[in-house]
Amino acid sequence: MNLVGTYAIFAFEMQRFFRTLMQSLIAPVISTALYFVVFGSAIGKQMTEIEGISYGSFIVPGMIMLALLGQSISNASFGIYFPKFSGTIFEYLSAPVSAFEMVIGFVGAAAVKSILIGVVILMTSYLFVPVKIMHPIWMIGFLLLTAITFSLFGFIIGLLADGFDRLQIIPLLVVTPLTFLGGSFYSIKVLPEFWQTVSYFNPVVYLISGFRWAFYEVSDVSLNIALSMTTGFLLLSLLGVWWIFHTGYKIKN
Amino acid sequence: MTSAISIQNVSKTYKTGFSALKAINLDIENGEIFALLGPNGAGKTTLISLICGIVTKTSGSIKVAGHDINSDYRAARKLIGLVPQELSLPIFETVWSTVKFSRALFGKPRDDAKLEAILKQLSLFDKKDAKINSLSGGMKRRVLIAKALAHEPSILFLDEPSAGVDVELRKDMWNVMRKLAEDGTTIILTTHYIEEAEMMADRVGVINKGEIILVEDKKVLMEKLGQKQLIVSLEEPLDRLPTKIAKLGFNLMQSGKKLSYQYDSKKEKPDIAKLITGLSAAQIAVADLSTQQSSLEDIFLDLVKK
Ligand SMILES: Nc1ncnc2c1ncn2[C@@H]1O[C@H](COP(=O)(O)OP(=O)(O)O)[C@@H](O)[C@H]1O
Ligand SMILES: [Mg+2]
Numbered sequence: 001m002n003l004v005g006t007y008a009i010f011a012f013e014m015q016r017f018f019r020t021l022m023q024s025l026i027a028p029v030i031s032t033a034l035y036f037v038v039f040g041s042a043i044g045k046q047m048t049e050i051e052g053i054s055y056g057s058f059i060v061p062g063m064i065m066l067a068l069l070g071q072s073i074s075n076a077s078f079g080i081y082f083p084k085f086s087g088t089i090f091e092y093l094s095a096p097v098s099a100f101e102m103v104i105g106f107v108g109a110a111a112v113k114s115i116l117i118g119v120v121i122l123m124t125s126y127l128f129v130p131v132k133i134m135h136p137i138w139m140i141g142f143l144l145l146t147a148i149t150f151s152l153f154g155f156i157i158g159l160l161a162d163g164f165d166r167l168q169i170i171p172l173l174v175v176t177p178l179t180f181l182g183g184s185f186y187s188i189k190v191l192p193e194f195w196q197t198v199s200y201f202n203p204v205v206y207l208i209s210g211f212r213w214a215f216y217e218v219s220d221v222s223l224n225i226a227l228s229m230t231t232g233f234l235l236l237s238l239l240g241v242w243w244i245f246h247t248g249y250k251i252k253n
Numbered sequence: 254m255t256s257a258i259s260i261q262n263v264s265k266t267y268k269t270g271f272s273a274l275k276a277i278n279l280d281i282e283n284g285e286i287f288a289l290l291g292p293n294g295a296g297k298t299t300l301i302s303l304i305c306g307i308v309t310k311t312s313g314s315i316k317v318a319g320h321d322i323n324s325d326y327r328a329a330r331k332l333i334g335l336v337p338q339e340l341s342l343p344i345f346e347t348v349w350s351t352v353k354f355s356r357a358l359f360g361k362p363r364d365d366a367k368l369e370a371i372l373k374q375l376s377l378f379d380k381k382d383a384k385i386n387s388l389s390g391g392m393k394r395r396v397l398i399a400k401a402l403a404h405e406p407s408i409l410f411l412d413e414p415s416a417g418v419d420v421e422l423r424k425d426m427w428n429v430m431r432k433l434a435e436d437g438t439t440i441i442l443t444t445h446y447i448e449e450a451e452m453m454a455d456r457v458g459v460i461n462k463g464e465i466i467l468v469e470d471k472k473v474l475m476e477k478l479g480q481k482q483l484i485v486s487l488e489e490p491l492d493r494l495p496t497k498i499a500k501l502g503f504n505l506m507q508s509g510k511k512l513s514y515q516y517d518s519k520k521e522k523p524d525i526a527k528l529i530t531g532l533s534a535a536q537i538a539v540a541d542l543s544t545q546q547s548s549l550e551d552i553f554l555d556l557v558k559k
């Protein structure tokens with residue numbers, strides 16, 4: 001295993017993040033504050049408590065998930081797409097680095113970045129509403145699992161994308177709607193029965209439910225299902241990456 | 254002893270169905286400077302990309318110092334440094350950080366003194382803290398060379414090193430290459446400038462349309478296929494070539510001050526006495542005589558035409 005090389009890839013990716021640290025962190029802090037102002041204060045006052053939790057507190061896990069998904073995908077997809085686009089990928093391909101090590105470097109960095117942002121959002125939330133984390137270990141577990149899974153997913157998008165606009169399509173058209181409809185800002189139990197059923201086909205529901213359970217022990221689905229679904233997505237993404245590297249599809253002509 | 258690079262029956266067909274390389278066989282020996290010479294689109298970059306792992310080959314086998322590039326890719330790639338044709342660099346990085354990155358990527362422990370020596374050798378050290386996008390094209394090419402050398406490879410590939418580089422820098426670069434070769438580095442360069450192959454190489458491989466049509470020791474190649482020219486300098490310039498002289502096989506050169514006589518050194522020995530007599534019969538005074546070996550250019554054009 002080429003540990004030095006793997007770490008070099010990771011550190012290089014992290015450097016970009018730290019070079020624009022303010023930018024990287026201020027944007028999510030501002031949008032979190034905005035969500036609280038809009039959903040928490042303006043709308044939240046008219047909202048009843050959801051399963052005994054004030055609306056402002058209820059949306060914290062959902063907001064973190066929203067940021068985690070978006071950031072993981074965009075960090076990872078951009079991280080691998082840019083070297084492809086600028087041609088510097090030749091160096092990675094010609095180095096004694098395995099596909100697995102490349103994935104650890106790129107995906108690891110993307111996941112760490114989005115986790116940092118998730119933590120910053122969590123801390124910002126404390127300023128606005130009471131937050132309780134009843135199962136910290138599970139919370140961290142879901143945070144890691146989701147960050148890694150969606151960084152892998154973003155990595156796949158970045159590998160397959162043919163243009164900068166393509167990088168945005170899937171996050172914009174698929175992931176953002178699924179996240180909003182996945183119960184970030186409401187419990188799907190408030191929906192009519194038909195739409196509840198439809199929601200169970202939305203994978204993001206399981207991520208948010210599991211994550212919210214770790215905070216408040218309330219959940220739209222059972223913990224086991226949430227965990228197995230999340231792990232399932234992780235395996236799917238891993239399989240996707242493995243297949244791409246195995247066939248050289250879209251990277252090695 | 255195993256060859257630095259051993260290529261057997263290697264072919265590449267791109268997804269478009271285009272067959273860029275057709276059953277290539279080639280051995281590159283340790284410590285030599287090998288020039289892969291061919292026109293644009295011949296398949297030079299493709300061949301290098303296959304060896305370095307950037308493009309997957311369709312069939313055949315490639316070994317680097319005995320290590321198969323697929324089953325033993327780590328050992329193979331550690332030995333290789335690659336300077337690509339395009340100026341692909343992380344433009345927001347500094348020279349120092351990108352060279353350091355390259356060394357680490359190849360799994361080598363940090364060694365600032367070594368990197369410093371490499372940058373100095375390429376006259377880049379005073380630019381070490383400069384952002385790459387602030388550098389000229391020639392400087393960028395040097396940064397690429399520095400990156401390729403950062404992990405101390407024993408085999409160095411340079412894909413069209415002279416493309417877009419001014420004469421001064423080209424000479425610097427040739428000197429660096431010679432120095433590396435003296436230190437035992439095997440160098441493979443591709444070029445479509447015959448002059449470069451002629452200046453630099455110990456051996457030349459000529460590639461055209463995905464096939465290696467000739468591999469030869471440069472000197473042997475020149476001797477074997479060399480056209481020679483007999484140049485006659487005249488006392489008085491001629492306005493036009495007298496028919497008698499033209500019949501002898503002479504051509505009038507620049508400004509009428511010189512005559513040239515072309516012959517194939519493999520096949521004939523020119524009868525100089527007869528030519529001189531012919532000249533004096535036409536009352537043309539000769540100031541000087543010289544012969545000139547024709548360049549690889551002629552040889553190359555000759556081969557590609559066939
Ligand atoms: N990715 C690719 N897909 C399809 N054809 C390609 C690709 N890359 C190169 N080619 C074709 O293969 C041939 C050889 O290209 P290349 O190896 O770059 O030549 P050279 O380096 O000798 O100029 C060219 O005709 C080129 O158009
Ligand atoms: Mg080329």
